[in-house]
Amino acid sequence: MLTALVIGVVSVPYVARPVRARARELSHESFVDAAVLQGAGRMRIMARELLPNLSFTLIALFTVLVGNAIVLEAALSFLGAGVRSPEASLGSMLRDGLAHVSTAPHLVVVPSAALTLTMLAVNLAGDAVRRALDPHATVAGPPA
Numbered sequence: 337m338l339t340a341l342v343i344g345v346v347s348v349p350y351v352a353r354p355v356r357a358r359a360r361e362l363s364h365e366s367f368v369d370a371a372v373l374q375g376a377g378r379m380r381i382m383a384r385e386l387l388p389n390l391s392f393t394l395i396a397l398f399t400v401l402v403g404n405a406i407v408l409e410a411a412l413s414f415l416g417a418g419v420r421s422p423e424a425s426l427g428s429m430l431r432d433g434l435a436h437v438s439t440a441p442h443l444v445v446v447p448s449a450a451l452t453l454t455m456l457a458v459n460l461a462g463d464a465v466r467r468a469l470d471p472h473a474t475v476a477g478p479p480a
Contacts, residue, residue: 339418343405351397358393362386392466399462403455410451426451 362368363386371381412418413427421428426447433443 339409339412343408346408347401347405350401351394354397355390355393358390359386362389391469395462395466395469399458399465402462403458406451406454406458426454 368381368385371385376384409418410425410427410430413425414431415427416431418427419425429447430444433440433447437444
């Protein structure tokens with residue numbers, strides 16, 4: 337639990353900066369001016385105008401940060417600063433398997449492959465969600 341809290345707190349600047357920058361760009365758009373002229377309050381403008389336009393930025397950041405959080409947790413557990421031993425973690429499995437790598441290499445290969453496949457799945461899922469929700473995406477065939 338503490339590891340997840342630390343990873344969340346460390347990740348805040350990586351979300352806050354780009355979201356704030358994109359929100360400032362969007363705040364100068366004509367649809368925000370139109371909402372202000374209609375008498376919309378700040379919360380309504382944020383919820384109805386800015387947040388839907390920030391969703392693509394948030395989705396992209398979320399998928400990158402989830403992947404980074406998984407790797408960071410595995411790294412912390414590998415170093416002994418993450419999840420403690422009764423709990424399962426890919427990093428602690430790698431650390432424990434490292435002592436037996438010459439006699440049982442699968443103890444290192446399987447957690448490494450699981451970590452790699454998890455990262456690949458998170459990135460592919462994020463890309464698919466972004467493509468499905470992006471109104472500016474063009475309908476095209478498979479990449480050449």
